[in-house]
Amino acid sequence: MDDDGLLYRVYERRLTKELDAFDLPQHLGVIVDGNRRWAKEAGESTEHGHRAGAAKILEFLSWCDDLDIPLVTVWMLSTDNLRRPPEELVSLYEIIDTTIGQIIDAGYCVRLTGSAQALPEEMRTGIARAQEQASVESSLTVNVAIGYGGREEIVEAVQELVRDLAAEGLDGEQIAGEITVDTIAQHLYTRGQPDPDLIIRTSGEQRLSGFLLWQSVHSEYWFCETYWPGFRRVDLLRALRNFCRRERRYGA
Template sequence: MRGANEGRGLLYRLYISRLRRQLAGATVPHHVAMMIDGNRRWARQLGYASAAQGHRAGAAKMHEFLRWCDDLGIPVVSLYLLSTDNLRKRDSQELADLIEIIAELAEELSHEPGWRVRPVGRTDLLPAELARVLADVDERTRDNTGLHVNLAVGYGGRSEIVDAVRSIIAQHDENGGSLEELAASLTPEQIGEHLYTGGQPDPDLVIRTSGEQRLSDFLLWQSAHSEFYFVEALGPDLREVDFLRAIRDYATRDRRFGG
């Protein structure tokens, strides 16, 4: 049995090397957005008593995923960790566990050499301790110029657009402009500048695990021209080979903006 396992491991490593060779010189995404899904289902299938084990395994996988992205030279990655809907709909114990796990993950990521870790979302909706950890991580990594990691926590795409429009209106009002002038001058680019991710490139590729094929209110504005790739594996079961296949698939697509 040991020999069979070693053989499978060798074949897997050889396939990984083959995929990496295929990607040499290929166009990789500048910004990848990841929707990790299936943590609770993974925990149930393995017989765990609560979803916390699934969320913890999913968080560990996201740390690994970020290293894969960094190794491939992808400069920006956004992770969807906690939505505004999650804050309202998850049972209190699962939500408390998830908040603790996210705080631990943010701390871990902030100690990766050179990584810039930035929370995006409504931190005012979060428990005070998690909001404090995210603020500390943001400040600690502010001057780093390596992999830029967006942690979407307390995030909702519709709310983000509303907040952006409110910000534009407030700024316009401070400058003494009229509503008529604002209506005449408002552009998609202006809204983009006031999003939580303002100043960053939009995601080229959005990946979602567990076979689900929906956006779930994630980067609604920014993903207007994104490519999508759906992986059958549950979040904690995501493999590097799944990731490299997604990048290979992206590299072969003929991107058509607006058509």
């Protein structure tokens, strides 16, 4: 190992030890952005960038598991992404399908977060089959956000809630009275889970783009310039240290 590599390992160990004194996030969200730009700068194809990004997801999850972070939501494909060229989407679907299988093979509990109806039927069938084989008892649960959009999630939650209330025989005024923050939350994709404590976005973009809009009302954010395939464990540790040093007042 050269001197730079040794210094990196020493710094990484120091950051890890520093985090021992803090409570880490119980739910970590990550927007894995910058695969295509990373590939372009490396003189590689878009598909190569997506495959490198997918491999990084598996690595990232192993870091979270090592740190005892129990819940991670990874945004792999947004509803906006569905407007990309067909040839890119075909490749993306295959990469995502393979990655979900690898996450399951790693022993993590997988939960689909998003609208399966937005995906090709073959992919929906493959994901459903894979989820049947997934572990339900794992130290790490992974929400795989595919075909996901924050506005769409809220609309679907309200629609589902209204249908449920109408099925109980309630009239319009009664239904309106039953629509609350709590009842909507009970119909989100993440129902039964804590809201994200920290959301990380790579590639230098400083916006949510619709990621977990409802759930992120009290989330902390950490943006970094690094493209997702180049994201390192030390980058995660820095994000966590930054999070741990913040005072979360929740508006009080």
